[in-house]
Amino acid sequence: AQSVTQLGSHVSVSEGALVLLRCNYSSSVPPYLFWYVQYPNQGLQLLLKYTSAATLVKGINGFEAEFKKSETSFHLTKPSAHMSDAAEYFCAVSGNSGNTPLVFGKGTRLSVIA
Amino acid sequence: GAVVSQHPSRVICKSGTSVKIECRSLDFQATTMFWYRQFPKQSLMLMATSNEGSKATYEQGVEKDKFLINHASLTLSTLTVTSAHPEDSSFYICSARNPGHLNTEAFFGQGTRLTVV
Numbered sequence: 001a002q003s004v005t006q007l008g009s010h011v012s013v014s015e016g017a018l019v020l021l022r023c024n025y026s027s028s029v030p031p032y033l034f035w036y037v038q039y040p041n042q043g044l045q046l047l048l049k050y051t052s053a054a055t056l057v058k059g060i061n062g063f064e065a066e067f068k069k070s071e072t073s074f075h076l077t078k079p080s081a082h083m084s085d086a087a088e089y090f091c092a093v094s095g096n097s098g099n100t101p102l103v104f105g106k107g108t109r110l111s112v113i114a
Numbered sequence: 115g116a117v118v119s120q121h122p123s124r125v126i127c128k129s130g131t132s133v134k135i136e137c138r139s140l141d142f143q144a145t146t147m148f149w150y151r152q153f154p155k156q157s158l159m160l161m162a163t164s165n166e167g168s169k170a171t172y173e174q175g176v177e178k179d180k181f182l183i184n185h186a187s188l189t190l191s192t193l194t195v196t197s198a199h200p201e202d203s204s205f206y207i208c209s210a211r212n213p214g215h216l217n218t219e220a221f222f223g224q225g226t227r228l229t230v231v
C-alpha cells in the first residue's frame with residue numbers, strides 16, 4: 001500500500017526566500033510521485049512528477065523536487081518565493097497502474113510574506 | 115495536454131433536492147475516473163472510483179445511495195448528490211488518468227462548490 005506524509009501543515013516564508021515543502025512516501029512498489037498546487041476554489045494543477053527517470057525533477061513556476069530513495073523523500077523546493085506561490089500544495093504517490101487513484105498527503109499551505 | 119472538464123463550478127440547491135455534477139475527459143478516453151470531496155483546509159478524500167460500463171467502487175463510509183455515480187461513456191462520469199442536506203455542502207473534484215500510460219499523472223477538473231441551503 002502507498003502512503004504520503006507531508007511534514008508541516010503550514011509553511012510561511014518571506015518573499016524571495018527559499019521554499020522547502022517536505023514529503024515522505026511509503027510504497028510497496030517503485031513509486032511514481034507527484035506534486036500538485038491548489039489555489040482557492042480551484043482544482044489541482046500538476047507542478048511536477050517523478051517517473052523513475054532523473055531523480056531531480058524540474059517543474060513549472062520554478063519549482064523542483066529531488067527523489068531520494070534512501071530517505072523515501074520527495075521534497076519540493078523553489079529558490080525564491082513569489083507572492084503568487086501562496087497556495088496549498090499536495091504531494092501524491094501512485095502505484096504502477098493508470099487505473100488507480102493517487103494517494104495524497106494532507107497538504108501544506110504555503111504563505112508568502114511581503 | 116490532457117484536460118478534464120467539470121461542470122458546474124458552483125451550485126446552490128435547496129435541501130432535499132438532487133444535484134448532478136459532470137466530469138468530462140476531453141483529450142483521452144478515461145475508463146476510470148475518480149471523485150473526491152474536499153472539506154475546508156483539508157486534503158482530498160477519495161469518495162469513489164467510477165468505472166466505465168460497470169458499477170462504481172465506493173470508499174468505506176461513503177453512501178452509494180446518496181452519491182450516485184454513472185460512467186456511461188469513456189469520456190463522461192456524473193456524480194449525483196441525492197436528497198441533498200446542508201452537511202453535503204462541500205467542494206467536489208473529479209479526476210482522470212490516461213490509462214494508456216502507466217506513469218501518468220492525474221488530471222483534475224476545476225471542482226464544484228456545492229452549497230445546500
